[in-house]
Amino acid sequence: xxxxxFQVDTSHRTVVDLTDRVAAFLAAQxxxxxxxxxxxxxxxxxxxxxxxxSDDDLVDAxxxxxxxxxxYLHRHGSAGHGADHLVPALMSPSLNVPVQQGRLLLGxxxxxxxxxxxxxxxxxxxRLSLLSG
Amino acid sequence: xxxxxFQVDTSHRTVVDLTDRVAAFLAAQxxxxxxxxxxxxxxxxxxxxxxxxSDDDLVDAxxxxxxxxxxYLHRHGSAGHGADHLVPALMSPSLNVPVQQGRLLLGxxxxxxxxxxxxxxxxxxxRLSLLSG
Amino acid sequence: xxxxxFQVDTSHRTVVDLTDRVAAFLAAQxxxxxxxxxxxxxxxxxxxxxxxxSDDDLVDAxxxxxxxxxxYLHRHGSAGHGADHLVPALMSPSLNVPVQQGRLLLGxxxxxxxxxxxxxxxxxxxRLSLLSG
Numbered sequence: 001x002x003x004x005x006f007q008v009d010t011s012h013r014t015v016v017d018l019t020d021r022v023a024a025f026l027a028a029q030x031x032x033x034x035x036x037x038x039x040x041x042x043x044x045x046x047x048x049x050x051x052x053x054s055d056d057d058l059v060d061a062x063x064x065x066x067x068x069x070x071x072y073l074h075r076h077g078s079a080g081h082g083a084d085h086l087v088p089a090l091m092s093p094s095l096n097v098p099v100q101q102g103r104l105l106l107g108x109x110x111x112x113x114x115x116x117x118x119x120x121x122x123x124x125x126x127r128l129s130l131l132s133g
Numbered sequence: 134x135x136x137x138x139f140q141v142d143t144s145h146r147t148v149v150d151l152t153d154r155v156a157a158f159l160a161a162q163x164x165x166x167x168x169x170x171x172x173x174x175x176x177x178x179x180x181x182x183x184x185x186x187s188d189d190d191l192v193d194a195x196x197x198x199x200x201x202x203x204x205y206l207h208r209h210g211s212a213g214h215g216a217d218h219l220v221p222a223l224m225s226p227s228l229n230v231p232v233q234q235g236r237l238l239l240g241x242x243x244x245x246x247x248x249x250x251x252x253x254x255x256x257x258x259x260r261l262s263l264l265s266g
Numbered sequence: 267x268x269x270x271x272f273q274v275d276t277s278h279r280t281v282v283d284l285t286d287r288v289a290a291f292l293a294a295q296x297x298x299x300x301x302x303x304x305x306x307x308x309x310x311x312x313x314x315x316x317x318x319x320s321d322d323d324l325v326d327a328x329x330x331x332x333x334x335x336x337x338y339l340h341r342h343g344s345a346g347h348g349a350d351h352l353v354p355a356l357m358s359p360s361l362n363v364p365v366q367q368g369r370l371l372l373g374x375x376x377x378x379x380x381x382x383x384x385x386x387x388x389x390x391x392x393r394l395s396l397l398s399g
């Protein structure tokens with residue numbers, strides 16, 4: 001299985017578009033599924049439109065669904081950090097996208113994003129793995 | 134990788150059962166994972182029971198969790214359309230189901246459904262890909 | 267495709283750590299993706315930290331997002347059981363984790379868990395399938 005791991009800096013962004021990086025991992029004849037995996041307990045992945053404010057809407061929705069207050073039993077780091085640990089339950093850190101002839105078969109407006117509300121850890125790893133079909 | 138794309142008309146349904154279509158894609162000796170992928174930024178997939186009102190409960194829950202009002206920065210199309218763009222963040226457009234001897238290994242009450250609250254686009258594509266094990 | 271099914275007793279736990287069981291399924295040279303699949307309509311899977319109260323926070327969040335009251339059209343079994351049927355829509359019953367040299371490529375704090383709020387059915391099946399890369 002071909003695989004690769006790279007780092008993402010999330011200090012200035014909570015929604016990071018990974019699509020170009022995933023596309024660059026693929027070789028011309030690749031066919032199968034590419035698995036994107038984030039080995040962190042406070043980040044998730046999604047396929048959403050970016051560049052038209054939906055990424056900000058997503059952050060707002062997550063803050064509403066998982067309020068950053070003191071309701072959580074898990075407490076350490078920044079205020080409301082317990083909420084960060086629930087993000088991967090709603091947005092899985094594992095995502096598969098079909099690949100044909102070296103291209104991601106995403107729809108026109110679909111982008112692969114990392115979602116990370118956790119300000120305490122700005123260095124994130126992302127692992128890509130190609131499962132040949 | 135064997136793959137196939139088909140169209141679904143969602144003009145009269147927000148939860149569309151795809152199970153029979155996915156099952157029909159499989160050949161007798163298939164073994165591996167079937168990936169179901171929806172190349173749209175405002176639809177998601179789920180594995181839920183259908184035909185016993187849980188599909189309507191799901192639509193109600195999504196409308197409650199992602200209210201269709203004017204809170205969203207992303208605005209075009211129908212009122213509340215910004216919410217549609219968050220559906221795939223909570224319900225991924227990519228889903229894998231194990232396959233053995235040409236059969237989906239779903240539980241008795243599990244069905245594969247497309248969830249689409251977006252009334253602006255009633256024509257949806259679904260891609261099926263078989264990863265042999 | 268190598269696969270295996272085992273039973274989990276959820277009578278005393280709503281979040282069950284499956285990680286050791288999944289790791290034990292792998293052989294030394296395995297490389298690819300392991301698919302974890304729960305063939306039940308009222309349970310889901312997640313990758314979260316356990317043992318530091320986030321599992322209890324997750325149960326609280328699910329009870330808040332999917333209240334256990336009489337709002338659901340789907341009614342049978344225990345009070346609020348309609349909510350159980352929506353859990354797999356937010357937390358998919360299918361999960362893939364990359365594997366290299368027989369080891370799950372999870373992050374330090376990531377654990378694979380079964381989430382099951384349904385008190386009516388304490389016997390759950392979990393299926394593991396290895397897709398070689």
